[in-house]
Amino acid sequence: MKNLNGYYGQWGGAFIPEVLHETFRQLKDFYSKARKDPAFWQEYTDLMATYSCRPTPLTAADNLSRHFGGARIFIKREDLNHTGAHKANNVMGQGLLVKRMGKGRVIAETGAGQHGVATATMAAKFGFKCTIYMGEEDVMRQRPNVFWMEKLGAEVIPVTTGSKTLKDAINAAFRDWVTNMDNTHYCLGTACGPHPFPEMVTWFQSIIGLEAREQIERQFGRPPARVYACVGGGSNAMGVFQGFLDLPEVELVGVEAGGEGLASGRHAARLASRDGSPGVAQGYKTMFLQDDDGQMRTTHSVAAGLDYVGVSPILTDLWEQGRVRFASATDREVMAALELTMTNEGIIPALESSHAFVQAFKEAGDMSPDEAVIINMSGRGDKDIFTIANAFKDPSWQQFIINKGKEYEAER
Amino acid sequence: MKLSAEIAQASSGKDILLMTHIVLGYPSFETNKKVIAQMVANGVDLIEMQIPFSEPMADGPVIIKANQDSLLDGTRLADCLNFARQMTETHAIPFLFMTYYNILFKYGIEAFCQRAVEAGIQGFIVPDLPPEEGADYLKYARQYDLAPIQIFAPTSTPERMRFLAEAAGGFIYCVARRGVTGTQTTFNEEFNNYIAQCRASTDMPLAVGFGISNRDDVQALIGKADIAVIGSETIRLVDRQGAAAVGPFIAGLR
């Protein structure tokens, strides 16, 4: 991961409006000081150990391993992190940085709502004001997360421009930032955006990979043959991959949202499909899903957190170098993998995370029992009960909602 | 550079120049044509034509909506280039393209510069392309005599302004305040200090934009700026009262 001025190969950079130049200079400054200061990382890991649930376990999924009859499957349990996903790692790290910068307000974009909830949680703990931008479509898909953000004290602003999803929430957050940068930090939720965000988010998320490396060596005796992670913006994937980047024999596999299938055009596979092309948007250069004129296309996934037009420039570089292999999982495959994991292991992965399970399940049976694979379970699915119950078209759940609706109606 | 010469020429005998802004294809190219004719007939000195982009990160609500509606209506880059050529052939004032970097990048920077020159365009404003990221852009813009207009912001330090000015051509676009396009600016002491700093950092003409919407604003800029930029306000006006309202509005500004 060589970084020259925020470039990873030909990807990355900082394409920012002039008004933010100073803000980024200051951020880069605080970030590089923190990075060189061992006390900062110590403070971070202490916080994560006492406030969150770190280190999160590495669970041997023996029933699934038996089911596929091949590689031994291990699951890295980011679902057990506070707020239920890996997002908290990044948010808590940035929160400590905000304290050092002396700012009193944080803003964030959110797709699935997971990063929004994590940011609202951090803001509550550190005493920051908090505004979350969320595409109107995602507000509708992820109402329970909106409820929690508001209860945690954040203001949630539905974004009605563009496709009303994650990318539009990012634009809205930038517009807030160019107005309020003096007292506000933009807590970007994934390893995308202008330098130093990809590198900084990746650094905070490396805690996943550092733990996983140690755990697999202790529990299995050696490194895994393959590591699987879902890829939205790329933060959980970069997080776990960093534990194994220095081991060329460990194959790293990123799984993107195949939506209704790559051929349908309704997907969010920037690297695993042939539909992505180089572009510059949202402050950085990467492979985007865009048309011939450079206009961003609408993407689709059952998992809001993967429904995004761009991908981490660091991952694009690793893909180009052949270090990370990319695959995609369709909405339908995701539901099947989720069901299998629940019934065999009593573990409920988020829809985003289930994408990684799909690819691991496709490959595990062809591998040997001497080999291990790690699936990064980026988050838990039980908090997404509305989305998951809906995706399963569960009749008794639907009836419950109808009855609840009637009850509320009668109370009004 | 062609644009610098034209600005110098236009400036003689005027207290301040006017630059206006339109979003191509919004509400339609037909309306754009009428609006531009009204602007030119009423003394506008330069026009920036925004090629719509799906992610207009630095723009406020009025211009975002215009970008979005134009694209929904099916505006393509080729339409914008054709329209630009028609306008530069019809009207004698300088026309610029304002857009986001991906539009140039995706097309190929040199090819885009060639098309822009063929369309009679004299310069570019690209708000998400700082000089550090724009080596190729700056090279080709110079090669094709297109002015790579740079942006100053109230947050820019004096050193930064000098660095930006070195990369710039034509004039400097001074963003009047923090924030995005489309809301009012107040011309206070802080603003005056900022403009004085801009002036001290470059010999190039200074354009001031963001929140300039009426005669008072333009008057307030006389003696400080060389060019007053009217952005969102004409879009609002056309939305509410149609293209015909633009002429009297412009005529009343100076």
Ligand SMILES: Cc1ncc(COP(=O)(O)O)c(C=O)c1O
């Ligand atoms: C549980 C979960 N996994 C994965 C993602 C995708 O993000 P990233 O690719 O940055 O890990 C999200 C995003 O919201 C998420 O909530």
